[in-house]
Amino acid sequence: MTSAGLITDAFGRIRETVTDTLYGLTAEQLTYRADADANPIAWLIWHLTRVQDDHVAAAFGVPQVWSDGGWAARFGLPGSSDTGYGHNTIQVAAVSEACAASALLADYHEAVYEQTIKLVSGITDADLDRVVDTSWRPPVTLGVRLVSVLNDDAQHAGQAAFVRGIVLRAS
Secondary structure, three states: OOHHHHHHHHHHHHHHHHHHHHOOOOHHHHOOOOOOOOOOHHHHHHHHHHHHHHHHHHHHOOOOHHHHOOHHHHHOOOOOOOOOOOOOHHHHHHHHHHHHHHOOHHHHHHHHHHHHHHHHOOOOOHHHHOEEEOOOOOOEEHHHHHHHHHHHHHHHHHHHHHHHHHHHHHO
């Protein structure tokens, strides 16, 4: 398997978990919080998708799906580059409600997945050493950035799947 094949497969697994987690849930289930400050499914999926969109687009020097596709307006959210990092409980609730009410979360994730696959499917081993972010010490390479995004996505997708299990048991 090539580097491109491995990375493509990994993003495909994130997509499968996201799709399986969102399938058939109501707006109420998508916004369920296991406790007052817990992150609901809608926010977790939105956040992991925003991080993937933001970080992968930046690494390849292309516009984000979020801005290029007018997703903020479609969700009824402010048109910022916000990815959810550092959100407080009120911000989490607002994003969750917007995502659940719009029923567009799976569509946004699919659009980000499609751009991601288009970008990563042709990379070579040599591409993985290309520096994509000099604001860190040491500078971040494409390989490190992609692994970081995959790690973050996998953690949040797993959290969302776990909350789905709680929600379905409570129903």
